Amino acid sequence: MPCFIRKVIAILSLFCFSCCYADITLPTPQTRDGMSLFASLKKRSSTPGGGFPVGQVADDELSTVLWAASGLNRGKNGWTVPMANGNSPYVRIYVAGEKGTFLYEWEGHYLKEINNKDIRADIGLQNFTKRAAYSLIFVSDARAFTDINPEQITNFSYTAVGAMSQNAYLAATALKLSTRYIHSIKPDVIIQELELPEGSKPLGMLLLGK
Ligand SMILES: Cc1cc2nc3c(=O)[nH]c(=O)nc-3n(C[C@H](O)[C@H](O)[C@H](O)COP(=O)(O)O)c2cc1C
Numbered sequence: 001m002p003c004f005i006r007k008v009i010a011i012l013s014l015f016c017f018s019c020c021y022a023d024i025t026l027p028t029p030q031t032r033d034g035m036s037l038f039a040s041l042k043k044r045s046s047t048p049g050g051g052f053p054v055g056q057v058a059d060d061e062l063s064t065v066l067w068a069a070s071g072l073n074r075g076k077n078g079w080t081v082p083m084a085n086g087n088s089p090y091v092r093i094y095v096a097g098e099k100g101t102f103l104y105e106w107e108g109h110y111l112k113e114i115n116n117k118d119i120r121a122d123i124g125l126q127n128f129t130k131r132a133a134y135s136l137i138f139v140s141d142a143r144a145f146t147d148i149n150p151e152q153i154t155n156f157s158y159t160a161v162g163a164m165s166q167n168a169y170l171a172a173t174a175l176k177l178s179t180r181y182i183h184s185i186k187p188d189v190i191i192q193e194l195e196l197p198e199g200s201k202p203l204g205m206l207l208l209g210k
Contacts, residue, residue, distance in 0.1 A: 022116075023110055023113055024059075024102065024110060024113070026059065026110055028063070028109075029066070029067035030060065030064045034175070039174075040171075040173045040174045045173075046169075047178035047179060047207075047209070048180075049126055049128040049129070050128060052128050052131050052178060052180065053131070053209045054131045054133075054209065055133065055209060056133050057133040057134055057177060061210075062134060063109070064171055065168050065171045065172055066093060066095070066109075066136070067171075068167040069081070069104075069136065069164040069165070069167050069168040069171075069206075070089045070091070070092075070093060070104070070106050072106055072109070079106065080167055081164050081167060084148055084152070084156045087144065087145070088144060089106060089160065090140065090141055090156070091138050091140050091160040091161055092141050092144075093136050093164070094114065094136070094139055094190075094194055095111060095136055095137075096118075096120050096135040096137060098120075098133070099116065099118070100114070100115055100118070101117065102114060104136075114195065119189075119190075120135055122186070122189050122193065123205070124185055124186065125184035125186060126184055129205075129207055132180075133208060133209045133210065135182075135206070135208075136168065136207075137185070137194070137202055138161045138203045138204050138205065138206070139190075139194070139196060140153065140154070140200065140201040140203055141199075143199060157203060168206050169181075169206075172208060176210075177208055177209065177210050178207070178209040180207045183204045187201070187202045190202040
């Protein structure tokens with residue numbers, strides 16, 4: 001192959017690479033050892049907002065909390081949280097951190113990049129929320145409801161957020177991370193920043209820090 005063609009291909013691949021979104025493979029979540037469920041239940045609490053720590057959360061810790069919140073735990077159709085009619089999770093978790101915003105894909109257990117903006121300071125009504133290493137944003141995904149009465153979507157979605165956030169609280173406690181559920185969010189900003197499709201509704205978020 002002539003040299004100049006090789007150079008053109010190299011330049012084109014570099015261009016493509018810089019345009020591509022950078023998905024993140026998550027480490028295998030922790031599924032054994034560590035603090036017992038009952039010890040975690042005894043310790044679970046919300047970290048006070050005013051003293052929320054600014055420390056980094058490691059990838060394996062984030063991975064474990066996300067898996068606890070809505071990961072697969074039984075083959076290809078079983079999740080750590082119950083979903084109506086056995087549907088796949090119709091509340092999705094978006095992860096906002098310093099490096100950008102991502103969608104947690106339980107199938108494949110990875111983070112799909114949405115943008116490379118740090119939106120943490122823009123999405124909560126309380127100032128302290130920006131200090132958390134990660135905000136896990138719960139978003140109801142209307143497209144994922146295949147066989148559910150539309151009137152039930154909101155109820156079922158909030159029920160899912162309860163289960164998901166409690167699992168995340170317990171996993172975070174077991175990992176000695178700080179966490180706090182936040183309902184006071186800015187849905188309009190989130191819809192815009194996450195480029196959410198029609199029918200998606202931000203419901204709340206969980207701060208994660210150390
Ligand atoms: C539905 C719900 C909404 C909440 N919204 C907020 C909020 O917007 N801001 C906040 O600082 N804490 C919020 N919290 C955290 C509660 O204030 C906290 O869970 C409560 O004070 C009890 O403390 P504990 O979790 O340590 O038991 C919320 C909790 C729940 C369950």
